[in-house]
Amino acid sequence: MRAYHIKSQANKEFRGEEFSDLSFSGCSFHECLFVNCHFSACTMAQAILMECSFKHCGFSLVSLDGCRLQNVRFEDCKLVGLEFHKCDKTFFCVTFQQSILMACNFSELKMKKTSFSHSKLKECYFNSTQLLESNFQQTDLAGTLFHHCDLSKTDFRGAINYAIDPQTNNLKKAVFSSPEVLALLSFFDIKIE
Secondary structure, three states: OEEOOOOEEEOOEEEOOEOOOEEOOOOEEEOOEEEOOEEEOOEOOOOEEEOOEEEOOEEEOOEOOOOEEEEEEEEOOEEEOOEHHHOOOOOOEEEEEOOEEEOOEOOOOEOOOOEOOOOEEEOOEEEOOEOOOOEOOOOEOOOOEEEOOEOOOOEEOOOEOOOEOOOOOEOOOOEEOOOHHHHHHHHOOOOOO
């Protein structure tokens, strides 16, 4: 794996770059914009990304061990197999807009007020995740698992294909749309006619 040649970048724009199989270990990016860039099988271990935006980018099997994602925005991106739970938990703050996330793990993260608006989360995993006041509006949550999560005041209006067990998750003052909200009853041994 080749190492990225510049350790620190600020206020730079990257367009159409191929970053696959590169090591960004220890690199720092501040207020950078990435458009139509591809990150496949690269490592961002111990990297720092602050106030960065990714638009129309692809991420697949990227190593995030100890990576700091601070105020990072993903818009219309595809993220596959990312283990966000391995990121630096102290400064973790991300936003997803109209993105596709597949088999991503967000376990044990504090993600208060995180937006996943208008995205597709397929088979993602949230275990003991704090999602207080988060936004899942118009989001497809097919196969996504929520277990022991704080979903208080979280907005699920227009969300579809979710299976959230009200017995193992905190749903106090969460907002849902009808008739999709009936999916919450599937965890109880009841019959609806």
